[in-house]
Amino acid sequence: MMLQNWSENVQFSAAKVYTPRTVEELQELVRASSTVRVLGSRHSFNDIAAIDSQIDTGQGGEAPAQDRPDAATNAYVSVEGLDVPVTFDRQRNTVTCGANVTYGELCQRMHAEGVALRNTASLPHISVGGACATGTHGSGDNNGNLATEVVGMELVSADGELRPLTVDSGDKGFLGGVVGLGGLGVVTSITLGTVPAYAMEQTVYEDLPVAELYDHFDEIMSSEYSVSLFTDWLGGTVNQVWLKRQLGAWPDGESNADSGGDGSKGPHAGNTFFGARPAPTHRHPVTRFDPDPCTPQMGIPGPWHERLPHFRVDSTPASGDELQTEYFVPREHAVPALQAMEGLRDRLASVLWISEVRSIAADRLWLSQSYETPTVALHFSWRKDWPSVRALLPVVEEALAPFQVRPHWGKLFSLAPAQLAATFTRMGDFRRLLRSWDPEGKFRNAYLDRHIYGQAV
Numbered sequence: 190m191m192l193q194n195w196s197e198n199v200q201f202s203a204a205k206v207y208t209p210r211t212v213e214e215l216q217e218l219v220r221a222s223s224t225v226r227v228l229g230s231r232h233s234f235n236d237i238a239a240i241d242s243q244i245d246t247g248q249g250g251e252a253p254a255q256d257r258p259d260a261a262t263n264a265y266v267s268v269e270g271l272d273v274p275v276t277f278d279r280q281r282n283t284v285t286c287g288a289n290v291t292y293g294e295l296c297q298r299m300h301a302e303g304v305a306l307r308n309t310a311s312l313p314h315i316s317v318g319g320a321c322a323t324g325t326h327g328s329g330d331n332n333g334n335l336a337t338e339v340v341g342m343e344l345v346s347a348d349g350e351l352r353p354l355t356v357d358s359g360d361k362g363f364l365g366g367v368v369g370l371g372g373l374g375v376v377t378s379i380t381l382g383t384v385p386a387y388a389m390e391q392t393v394y395e396d397l398p399v400a401e402l403y404d405h406f407d408e409i410m411s412s413e414y415s416v417s418l419f420t421d422w423l424g425g426t427v428n429q430v431w432l433k434r435q436l437g438a439w440p441d442g443e444s445n446a447d448s449g450g451d452g453s454k455g456p457h458a459g460n461t462f463f464g465a466r467p468a469p470t471h472r473h474p475v476t477r478f479d480p481d482p483c484t485p486q487m488g489i490p491g492p493w494h495e496r497l498p499h500f501r502v503d504s505t506p507a508s509g510d511e512l513q514t515e516y517f518v519p520r521e522h523a524v525p526a527l528q529a530m531e532g533l534r535d536r537l538a539s540v541l542w543i544s545e546v547r548s549i550a551a552d553r554l555w556l557s558q559s560y561e562t563p564t565v566a567l568h569f570s571w572r573k574d575w576p577s578v579r580a581l582l583p584v585v586e587e588a589l590a591p592f593q594v595r596p597h598w599g600k601l602f603s604l605a606p607a608q609l610a611a612t613f614t615r616m617g618d619f620r621r622l623l624r625s626w627d628p629e630g631k632f633r634n635a636y637l638d639r640h641i642y643g644q645a646v
C-alpha cells in the first residue's frame with residue numbers, strides 16, 4: 190500500500206495501516222510489532238511520520254535514504270478507529286478528545302458547548318495528536334504553541350501498557366513528552382485547557398513599508414490578539430498584515446463589536462496601519478489566489494474558530510502545490526533575522542509563494558521551538574520544486590544561524606544534529622526520555638535517527 194502526505198512529497202510504503210478499534214487491540218498490536226509509526230492527518234512536509242526516509246526528490250520518483258522494506262512486524266498505526274468521545278470537564282476547564290480528531294472537528298464541538306481554545310494553527314484539518322507532537326502553532330504574543338494547551342495525554346508505550354502523562358503528575362516526562370515527535374508511544378487521547386467561547390474579527394492591511402516594520406516591530410506584532418505578516422520580501426513592503434481581534438464573550442461579544450460587518454468600521458478600517466492600507470476585499474495570503482478558502486475578513490465578526498485559522502474548515506486549503514519550511518528565532522533577534530531574509534530576496538523569489546511571520550509565547554516544553562524564549566516564526570511556502578528548495582534551505586539556515594535558529598519539526602529543514610542540539614538545549618534529556626519509554630527503539634524511525642539520535646545509537 191502506498192500512502193502519501195498532504196503535499197505528496199513523502200511516500201509511506203506500508204504493508205498495512207492498522208486502525209485498531211479498541212485500546213486493547215492497539216496494545217496487542219504494539220506488543221507484537223517490532224517497529225511502529227503513528228500516522229496523524231499526514232500534513233507534515235518531511236518524513237517525521239514515515240518509518241523510513243522517503244522524501245520525493247522531484248526528479249522522477251522517490252529516493253529512500255534507507256531501503257528498509259516494511260517487515261511483517263512493522264506497523265503504521267492510525268488511531269482514527271478508536272472511539273474516544275469528546276468530553277468536557279467544567280470544573281477543570283478542559284476538553285478530552287481522541288488524538289486523531291482534527292482541530293476543525295474539535296473546535297466545532299467545543300463552540301457548541303460554549304468553550305474555546307486560545308489559539309489554532311492556520312489550517313483546521315490537522316490532527317490534535319500530530320500538531321502537538323511537532324510544536325504546531327498559530328500567532329499571538331500571549332499565545333503559546335498548541336501543545337502548551339495540553340494538560341494530559343494517554344499513551345500506549347512500547348511494552349503495550351496504557352500510561353497517563355499529566356501536567357500535575359509531577360512527572361518530568363510530561364514537559365519532555367508533549368512535543369514528542371511520535372517517539373514515546375501511541376497517543377490515544379489528549380486533554381486540553383479551555384476558555385469561554387469568544388467572538389473575533391479579522392482585518393487585512395496591505396503594503397506595510399518594511400521601514401515601519403523594522404522601526405515598530407513589537408508594536409505591530411502586539412497590536413492585536415493574533416498578528417500574521419505575509420511577505421515575498423520584495424518591493425520594500427510586507428504584502429499583507431492579518432490582524433485577528435478578540436471582541437468579547439460569544440455570542441454577546443459579536444453584538445458589542447464596533448464593526449458594521451462590512452469592513453467599514455473595523456478596528457483600524459478606514460485608517461492606515463503603520464502606513465499599510467485596508468484591503469478592499471477578502472484576501473488569500475498570496476494576493477493573486479482566490480480568497481474563497483480563507484476565513485472571513487473585512488472586520489466581519491464571527492466565532493473564534495472561524496477567524497483564528499486562516500483557512501475554512503469546509504474548504505480545500507492553500508494550493509497543495511507547495512512545500513513548507515519554518516524557522517524560529519528568539520523574539521529579540523526578530524528584526525535582524527527579517528533583514529537577513531530580505532537580503533536573500535533575489536534568491537528566494539523564483540521558488541517562494543509567500544512567507545509568513547508570526548509570534549509565539551515562551552513555554553517549558555523541552556522540544557518546543559519556543560522553549561524558555563518567546564519566538565518569531567519565519568515561514569516559507571515554497572513552490573513544489575524540491576531540488577530548488579533543497580538548495581535554498583542551507584542558504585536560509587546559514588543566514589539565520591547567528592540567531593539561534595530552531596526549525597519546525599513537521600516541515601523541511603537541513604540543519605545538522607549538532608546544530609539542533611545546540612539550540613534545543615534539552616535534546617539530551619529528550620533522548621534519555623525516549624530511551625526510558627522505548628528502550629528497544631520500537632517508535633524510532635529514520636527521522637528520529639537522523640535528527641534526534643544523530644550518530645548516537
Ligand SMILES: Cc1cc2nc3c(=O)[nH]c(=O)nc-3n(C[C@H](O)[C@H](O)[C@H](O)COP(=O)(O)OP(=O)(O)OC[C@H]3O[C@@H](n4cnc5c(N)ncnc54)[C@H](O)[C@@H]3O)c2cc1C
Nearest residue numbers: 229230231232233310311316318319322325326371376599
Ligand atoms: C496547508 C498546511 C498548513 C499548515 N499550517 C501550519 C501552521 O499554521 N502552523 C504550524 O505550526 N504548522 C502548520 N502546518 C504543519 C502541521 O501543523 C504539522 O506538520 C503537524 O504535525 C501536522 O499534523 P498531522 O496530524 O498531519 O501529523 P502527521 O504529519 O501525520 O504526524 C506528525 C508527527 O506526529 C506523530 N503523531 C501523529 N499522531 C500521533 C499519535 N496519536 N500518537 C503519537 N504520535 C502521533 C507522527 O508519528 C509524526 O511523528 C501546516 C501544514 C499544512 C499542510
